[in-house]
Amino acid sequence: MTRQTLQRGRERFEIYCAPCHSPLGDGDGLVARRGFPHPPSYHDERLRRAPDRHFYDVMSEGYGVMASYADRVAPSDRWAIVAYIRALQLSQHAPVAALPPGAREHLEQATAEGRP
Numbered sequence: 001m002t003r004q005t006l007q008r009g010r011e012r013f014e015i016y017c018a019p020c021h022s023p024l025g026d027g028d029g030l031v032a033r034r035g036f037p038h039p040p041s042y043h044d045e046r047l048r049r050a051p052d053r054h055f056y057d058v059m060s061e062g063y064g065v066m067a068s069y070a071d072r073v074a075p076s077d078r079w080a081i082v083a084y085i086r087a088l089q090l091s092q093h094a095p096v097a098a099l100p101p102g103a104r105e106h107l108e109q110a111t112a113e114g115r116p
């Protein structure tokens with residue numbers, strides 16, 4: 001895993017997935033807000049536990065009302081997107097103890113001051 005792969009995944013995700021899944025992956029993208037069925041949040045327990053392959057397969061084959069992205073997203077980009085989705089999931093569920101020292105202090109200070 002490289003920073004470059006993650007950046008590529010983020011770029012592709014923001015183009016192809018975020019319109020419905022939202023930039024955070026919580027399923028509240030603009031298209032969903034305008035009436036398309038809401039996708040499930042990537043932060044749901046079920047999708048946090050789903051294997052990488054599941055995300056790849058959903059992009060390749062489609063899932064329920066979601067169309068396949070096989071003709072728009074190359075296989076290597078699908079894996080880059082999977083890596084980025086894993087980073088998004090971690091970003092919403094990292095245990096405080098896993099944060100680097102600077103970030104932990106920042107969070108503790110913000111919490112103490114009642115900031116989000």
Ligand code: HEC
Binds near residue numbers: 038054059064069073
């Ligand atoms: C046009 C809107 C739209 C776009 C764009 C879109 N999705 Fe979805 N996605 C959905 C909807 C709606 C569902 C729920 C489908 C259902 O359950 O019938 C879904 C479901 C999913 C799921 C969950 C499957 C499960 O197990 O419940 C994953 C993972 C997913 N999408 C990944 C992606 C990725 C990655 C991309 C970008 C390549 C993408 N989607 C682009 C609308 C979209």
